[in-house]
Amino acid sequence: MSETFRGQDSAIAVIGVSCRLPRAAGPAAFWTLLRDGLDAISSTPADRWGVTPFDPGNPPLGTRYGGYLDGVDQFDAGFFGISPREAAVVDPQQRLTLELSWEALEDAGVVPERIRGTRVGVFIGANKDDYATLLRRYGLEAITEHSNTGLQRGMIANRVSYTLGLTGPSITVDTAQSSSLVAIHLACESVRRGECSSAIVGGVILNLSSEAAVELSRFGALSPDGRCFTFDARANGFVRGEGGAVVVLKPLRQALVDGDHVYCIIRGSAINHDGISEGLTVPNASAQEEVIRFAHERAGVQAADIQYVELHGTGTKVGDPIEAAALGAAVGRPRRAYGPLRVGSVKTNIGHLECAAGIAGLLKVILAIHHRQIPASLNFRQESPWVRLEEQNLQVQTQTAGWPDPSRPLVAGVSSFGMGGTNCHVVVSEVADVEVVESVRLGRPMGSAPLALSLSARTAHALREQAMRLRAFVAEHPEISARDVAWTLATARSVFAHRAVVVAGELDGDSAGDLAGLLDLDVSPVVVRGVAAGVGGGAGPVFVFPGQGAQWVGMGLALWDAEPVFGEAMTRCARALAPFVDWSLREVLADPGLLDRVDVLQPVSWAVMVSLAELWRSVGVTPAVVVGHSQGEIAAACVAGGLSLADGARVVALRSRAIVA
Structure with missing residues (x-):
């Protein structure tokens, strides 16, 4: 690895993932689909287009096939506090993004209530508004007070921020097909600058109207065969897919300190534009090469470090050769001594998700690193004569297999290029080669x-x-x-x-x-x-601290060793008690004779209760009210902040001694 990579100071950790993709209702199902080389393309459901000027039984060219989700009309509005009347007008893309964001937070182990009011950003790639097209077919009568917020694409990110109470940047990104990967780039930069402490990032698209499909068909982008033949001689356009994916990002250093599960890290990324090319929608090989090189520079990696690249890979006669030439110049040929660069495209499995294509490709790479296998790219039989794989030192991954060199850090690139010329490349790797900081992790009880x-x-x-x-x-x-x-x-x-x-x-x-x-x-x-009564409106839990009679021999000893938070709190209590007692807190816990003495029992119980409260707080359970009896009153006062630990130790020790006297 290049020494310019700043490790934990610039790396962004991926700590949570979620997705809803064709034939894949979640990341586990998506990995099964990828690993097993499954094709998720099917005929367009007969009821998908709804009211349309086109005959659903005889769709226009290119609209007969696609990668589709089931139940796109289903949504638990009450869960997100949305009324049924409003939900009916809210774009299903907003609704799906809400669900995916919640699921990604759950996967990251982040409780949404605990980040309410914090500087968490939301960045979502989206550029379609099919639902608005459908509703407007019904004329002015279909417009309600909720239409303005329900149908605007900008609200896709804003709806998530509002529902979860997040105060970081909230941006819906539209750079055409590169939207969701550009959202990843913008989110990483925002996290690095400190604009947000973490970020929810993704992309979403639902193909609900036939008009959008006809536009692409008449533009000449769709494959009449209904498949993406990436880098193959049969390449003749792409097939559309739909769905969405979301990831949760966090600075690596903080993720390690917090003990988060880290799927992989984003080392660096870059974006640029084609500038002047042979046409508005014709890619520019020089610009694509430049964005890849710049991403490598930002990530501090060399071409030789890259073991796999997830292509933009749409399977078009114009785009594939240009992408191959750019990738060959930036990565393939410079790493010839290390063998051919493995490449593939998730579009061959699930179709082209357009504005959400980049996040789908990124999720494929995240899972490939996590499972230490590279899935097959489908529909490759004979290379296109214009792609020249051998010349570019590229090799299509045609079967699921281990990484080319698993003894080296697993490093991959992901490319996504917008139809209007906005290019993005992201460098992703495992965490193995990054120096790991000491992380604070709670222990667990030993034995049964x-x-x-x-x-x-x-x-x-x-x-x-x-x-x-x-x-x-x-x-x-x-x-x-x-x-x-x-x-x-x-x-x-x-x-x-x-x-x-x-x-x-x-x-x-x-x-x-x-x-x-x-x-x-x-x-x-x-x-x-x-x-439970009063959930959501109550003040919170009540901690009750008892007097004598709740003790037993050995209480707290196993917890002292198993839970660092509890153990450290008990150690602080022992230090605070030391000036007033002539016994060891740890030793007396196992001594039935000493525990029978009031002047020992009360300080010991006080220490255990204060330490238990600290342990509960460490996992997010904070009391709204505390109440206690006898030495429990003193513990309650310490937990509430009315007494310092030193004062609490003095009061409980001297009080118990006075009772005995």
């Missing part, structure tokens, strides 16, 4: 212990569906740690009114496989269900 799996939802039906999805997940992944499942449910999910707690009992080992049978909420004997 009861586990509580907490579920919540806005409705009883949604709660049951959550349990069914979790049950299917743990059944399919029996190797998943049961403790990790319980931890994630307790600390990284929003809490709603309808709740269920599954008590898993004593589990030996970490496997979650045994949990699957407990997650049938209707028949499981270990489920507690209920509806």
